[in-house]
Ligand SMILES: Nc1ncnc2c1ncn2[C@@H]1O[C@H](COP(=O)(O)OP(=O)(O)OP(=O)(O)O)[C@@H](O)[C@H]1O
C-alpha cells in the first residue's frame with residue numbers, strides 16, 4: 001500500500017503542475033452547465049397552426065380561443081378547406097392543421113363523442129410533434145371543461161383523468177432546464193473522467209516513462225489503482241462543482257438524498273474511469289485513445305436518454321442503451337434530483353453500474369502488460 | 373571464475389518473420405563490466421529488454437540473477453536496474469521528486485529515501501538543480517540522473533542502454549566514473565555503446581551483427597585475435613558485413 005502513496009503523490013504533483021489543464025477541468029464544466037441548458041431548450045413556442053373550422057359554432061370558437069390563449073400557438077390560417085390549409089404546410093407556413101368537422105357541436109352534446117383531425121408537418125418534426133402533444137393536451141382539457149358544463153355532476157366522475165407524462169409530473173411547469181441540467185452534468189462528469197484516464201497512461205507510453213515503471217517490480221493492480229484514485233477524486237470534485245452551479249444558477253436542490261447521489265457517482269466514476277484505463281491499455285498513442293474514447297462518448301451521449309428519449313428508440317437501440325453507463329447515470333440523476341427516489345428505487349441501476357466498474361477495471365488490469 | 377549472474381542460451385526474439393535477436397548465448401559474471409556492442413539495428417535493445425523482463429523471448433533460455441526470464445520477470449525486476457536508450461524519467465517532476473518516486477516504487481523507506489537522495493545529489497553535483505524540473509536539465513545531467521535512479525535500490529545488475537549517446541566527452545568521463553564506482557561495489561554492469569574508447573573500459577565485450585553475437589572476449593584478446601591495434605578496427609571488420617542499420 002505504501003507504493004500507492006508514492007503513485008498518488010506523483011500523479012497529483014503532475015496534475016497540479018499542469019495548471020492550465022487543471023483550470024480547464026474545473027472551469028469548463030461551469031461554463032458548459034451555464035450555456036448548454038439555455039441552448040438545449042425543448043420548450044417550443046410559436047407553433048404555426050392553421051385551423052379549418054367546418055362547424056362555425058360557439059363550441060368550436062371556444063376551442064380555438066382556448067388554443068390561442070395557451071400561448072404556444074400562433075394562428076397562421078383560418079381556412080375553408082383542408083386543401084387550402086395543406087398549401088400552408090407545403091409552403092412551410094404551418095406546422096399543424098386542426099380540422100374541426102361539421103356538426104362538432106351537435107355531436108359533442110348529443111352523442112358525447114367527437115373526432116378531431118390533427119395533421120402534422122413532419123419536416124420540422126420536433127416542433128410539430130411537441131405541438132401535436134400540446135394540442136392534444138389542450139383539447140383534453142377543453143373536453144373536461146365542456147363535460148363539466150354539460151353533464152350532471154354524478155356523471156362527471158366518469159371523465160377520464162388527464163394523463164400527464166411522468167416527466168412533466170415531477171417537472172410541472174415543463175421547465176426544460178430542470179430536466180436538462182442533471183443530464184448535462186452527468187455527461188460532463190463522464191467526459192472529463194473518461195478522457196483524462198484514457199489519455200493518461202497513453203501519455204506515459206508516448207513519453208517512454210512507462211518503460212521505467214514496467215522495469216520495477218510494481219504490481220499491476222497498484223499501478224492501475226494509482227491511476228484510478230486521482231481521477232476518481234477529480235471526477236467527484238467536478239460533480240460537486242456541477243451540483244453547486246445547478247443550485248446557484250438554476251435553483252435545483254436535489255429532492256432526494258445527497259448521500260445517495262454521491263454514493264452512486266462514486267461507483268459510476270469507477271466504471272467510467274475503468275473504461276478510460278482499459279482503452280489506454282489498448283492504445284499506443286494519444287490520438288488512438290482520443291478517437292476510440294470519442295467513438296464511445298458519441299454513442300453514450302446520443303443514446304443516453306438526454307437528447308432523445310430511450311422509450312421512443314427501436315428495440316435494438318434500447319438494448320444498446322442497456323450497456324451505456326451514461327443512461328444509468330442520467331436516469332438516476334433525474335430520479336434522485338427531481339423525484340427524490342430512494343436507494344431502493346435506484347438499486348437496479350447501482351447494481352449494473354457496479355458490474356461495469358468491476359468488469360472494466362479487472363479487464364484493464366489484465367490487459368495492462370508489463371512485458372510484451 | 374566467479375558467480376554467473378546472466379546466463380543466456382540460444383535466446384531468440386522474433387517480430388513476425390523478422391529475427392531481431394538470433395540465438396544469443398552468453399554468460400556474464402558478478403562484478404563485471406560487460407560491453408554489448410553492435411551497429412544500429414543489430415538487436416542490442418531487443419536483447420536487453422528480454423534480460424530485464426520487459427520482453428518475453430520467442431525461444432531459448434536465460435536466467436538473470438538466477439531467475440527465469442519467462443516465469444520470474446517480477447523477481448528479476450527486484451534485482452536489476454535499467455536505464456533505457458530513450459530518456460524515460462518524468463520531465464515534469466523535479467530531480468528530487470523523480471528519485472523519491474522511483475525509490476518509493478522499489479519499496480525504500482522514508483529514511484532510506486532521504487539519505488539516498490542526499491547521497492546521489494551530492495555524488496552527481498546536482499545540489500543547485502535538485503528542486504528544478506528535469507525538463508530543464510542538459511542531456512548529460514539527465515543521463516547521470518537516470519543512472520542514479522537505476523542503481524537507487526542497490527540492484528545486483530544494471531543494464532545501461534547507450535547511456536552516453538550524445539553526451540559531451542567530459543560528462544562521458546564522469547559517467548564512466550559512476551559506472552566504475554558501482555562496479556567496485558560489486559554491481560554487475562551490462563552496457564551498450566557505440567564509442568570504441570568506452571569499449572576499452574569494459575572487462576569483456578560482445579559484438580552483435582544482424583541479431584547474432586559474432587565475437588565475445590576481452591578487448592585485448594579480441595584485438596589479438598583480429599590482429600589489429602584498436603577496438604575500432606575489430607568492430608569495423610565485424611560490422612561492415614552487416615545488412616541492417618540505418
Ligand atoms: N517491437 C518491434 N517490432 C518489430 N520490429 C522491431 C521491434 N523492436 C525492434 N524491432 C527491430 O529489431 C531490430 C533490432 O532493434 P534494436 O532496437 O534491438 O536494435 P539496437 O541494436 O538497439 O539498435 P540501436 O543501436 O539503433 O539502438 C531493428 O531492425 C528493429 O527495427
Ligand SMILES: [Mg+2]
Pocket residue numbers: 416417418457533
Ligand atoms: Mg538500441
